[in-house]
Amino acid sequence: MAAMLMNKDFQIIMERIKANFTRKRDTRYWLQIVNDPFDRTFNFFINTQYRKKRMHSVPLHTINVYNLSYLEKIVVQITKKIHLTIVYDGFMGLKWPEQQELIQRRRHRDE
DSSP states (O other): OHHHHHHHHHHHHHHHHHOOOOOOOOEEEEEEEEEEETEEEEEEEEEEETTTTTEEEEEEEEOOOHHHHHHHHHHHHHHOOOOOEEEEESSTBBBBTTOBBBBOOSSSSSO
């Protein structure tokens, strides 16, 4: 059941990344994953910033399975398919269960 859920979450995220990743010239793209401990969810966003313009953020998907190993598997699959920078928010002090690496090294200004 968990594998089926993971595949569905992964497919939704990838479809929405491809729809928003238009590869325009002079544009910066990156993914943002936000830990929401109050709702016990992980939220995915794609951020774009055209040269000398404001950043634009588009919500992609919310994962309701609040489990770091589940999230780690999805992130590994995403990084195999698409090579965008991933910024993590709300993961201070947490490590990936399998890789045993820190997820977020330092706090961002808005945290």
